[in-house]
Amino acid sequence: MNFLIKTIGCQMNICESEKLGFALLAYGASKASSFVAADIIILNACCVRSQAEQKAFSYLGRLEEFKLEKSNVKIVVVGCMAERLGTKLKQRFKSVDLIIGAKETDSIALKIVNLYGNNTLKRKKINVVFDVVKYVIVMRGCNNYCSYCIVPFVRGNEKSFSARDIINECILAAENGTKEIILLGQNVNSYLYKNVNFTLLIKKIVSIKNIERVRFMTNHPKDLSDDLINVMATESKVCSHIHLPMQSASNKILKAMNRKYTYEHYLGLISKLRVAIPDINITTDIIVGFPGETEKDFEETLKAIKNIRFGWLYVFKYSHRPRTKIAEMIDDVTLVEKKRRHSIILKESNKISIEIASSMIGSLQTVLVEKVDKGIIEARTESGRKVFINGGNEKYLGLQFNVCIKEAKINSLFGCIV
Ligand code: SF4
Structure with a gap:
C-alpha cells in the first residue's frame, strides 16, 4: 500500500500528519513518491478558517477528476474538516471512500489500513528520521x-x-x-x-x-x-x-x-x-x-x-x-x-x-542551524527569527554559533559567522 498525505492547515495538522505517516509505515505501508503512484491519498484538512476549508474543497475537486482516471485509488479525509462535515463531504465529493474525524485520531492509521485490506501488509520496525x-x-x-x-x-x-x-x-x-x-x-x-x-x-x-x-x-x-x-x-x-x-x-x-x-x-x-x-x-x-x-x-x-x-x-x-x-x-x-x-x-x-x-543589524545573535541547502545555511535566533548565512555545508546542521547580522528583511535576517 503506497500512501500520500496532503496537509492543509496549521503546525498541529502537519505534526499529526507526520505521526500518521509513521504509524502507516509501521503497519507495513510505504510512502508514495507521487500523486500518481499512490494507492491511498489522505487529506488532513483544517476547518478553523474558511480559507483553509476552501483550499481543501478545491483539492478534493482535483481528486474527483483523478479518480476518474485511476478508479482503484482510495481517498480518505481526516482531521477537523472531516469532523465538522462528516458524511456531508461524501455527498459533495463522491470519490471520498473514508472520513475520519479529529476526535478519532488514535485509530486513524488502523482504519486506513483496514480500508486497504491489511492482510497484504506486514508490520515492520521503522527508523524514524529526526530533524534538528x-x-x-x-x-x-x-x-x-x-x-x-x-x-x-x-x-x-x-x-x-x-x-x-x-x-x-x-x-x-x-x-x-x-x-x-x-x-x-x-x-x-x-x-x-x-x-x-x-x-x-x-x-x-x-x-x-x-x-x-x-x-x-x-x-x-x-x-x-x-x-x-x-x-x-x-x-x-x-x-x-x-x-x-x-x-x-x-x-x-x-x-x-x-x-x-x-x-x-x-x-x-x-x-x-x-x-x-x-x-x-x-x-x-x-x-x-x-x-x-x-x-x-x-x-x-x-x-x-x-x-x-x-x-x-x-x-x-x-x-x-x-x-x-x-x-x-x-x-x-x-x-x-x-x-x-x-x-x-x-x-x-x-x-x-x-x-x-x-535594529539588529550589527548585533551578534546565537543561531541554531536547522537546514543547509546548496551552501546556504538556514538558522534561527532564540527570538524565532530566520537567519540565512552563505557558505555552509552539512557539518553545520544542528550546531549553535554566533552570527553577525548584516541585513534585515521583514521575515528574515542575513548574517555571517563570527
Ligand atoms: S476556542 Fe479557539 S481561539 Fe479560543 S483559545 Fe480555544 S483554540 Fe484558541
Whole structure:
C-alpha cells in the first residue's frame, strides 16, 4: 500500500500528519513518491478558517477528476474538516471512500489500513528520521469556546497527554539528533496532566541531555502565569519568544469574542514579560471586522499595535464559522471594510517588524542551524527569527554559533559567522 498525505492547515495538522505517516509505515505501508503512484491519498484538512476549508474543497475537486482516471485509488479525509462535515463531504465529493474525524485520531492509521485490506501488509520496525527541530503535541482540544472559534466543536474539550509519554518522545528525539523541541497545543499553557502543569513539564524537558532549546505555542493570555514567565526568564534553554494572541484591543470586542481578559490585563502581561525577559520577541494574532467592530474599536487595536510593537503578527479577516456562538449574529462589517482594516494592520505591522529587524543589524545573535541547502545555511535566533548565512555545508546542521547580522528583511535576517 503506497500512501500520500496532503496537509492543509496549521503546525498541529502537519505534526499529526507526520505521526500518521509513521504509524502507516509501521503497519507495513510505504510512502508514495507521487500523486500518481499512490494507492491511498489522505487529506488532513483544517476547518478553523474558511480559507483553509476552501483550499481543501478545491483539492478534493482535483481528486474527483483523478479518480476518474485511476478508479482503484482510495481517498480518505481526516482531521477537523472531516469532523465538522462528516458524511456531508461524501455527498459533495463522491470519490471520498473514508472520513475520519479529529476526535478519532488514535485509530486513524488502523482504519486506513483496514480500508486497504491489511492482510497484504506486514508490520515492520521503522527508523524514524529526526530533524534538528521536533514538534511535540502535548494536548488536544480546547475548553475556552471563544465565540468565533470552531476548535472546541471539532477537536473536543482539552485533553493533556501523559507527561511521561511527552518526555519519552523528547528523549528519543534528543538521542537521534534533535536539538530543539517545540511544544504544541491549542492552548498549550493550560497543560495539566495529573500533578504536572506546563511550567513543570518545561522544567523536565530542559533537563533532557542534548536538548538545547525549547519553545511552545499557542498561548492563551488568561493562562499565562507568573511561574511560566519566571521559567522563561531563568531557564536559559527556553527561547525568548512568545506567541500571545491578542485578537483585539477593544474590551467590547474582547468580551464579544469571549476571550476572558481585558486589554489592560493583556498589556500587564506584556509589561511583566518585558521586565522579566528584556529581549523577548512577542508576536500575536489579530482579527479584524469582527461583528460589531466599529471604526473606534479598530482604531484601539491599531493604536495597541503601535504601542506594543510586536515582532510580527498574523492578521485575519473575520468570517462566520458554523456552530460558533457569534455565527448567530449578523456579519455586519462589509468585506471591503474588512480588507481595508486588514491592509492597514498589515502595513503598520510590517513597518514595525522591519524596524525591529533592522535594529539588529550589527548585533551578534546565537543561531541554531536547522537546514543547509546548496551552501546556504538556514538558522534561527532564540527570538524565532530566520537567519540565512552563505557558505555552509552539512557539518553545520544542528550546531549553535554566533552570527553577525548584516541585513534585515521583514521575515528574515542575513548574517555571517563570527
Ligand atoms: S483559545 Fe479560543 S481561539 Fe484558541 S483554540 Fe480555544 S476556542 Fe479557539
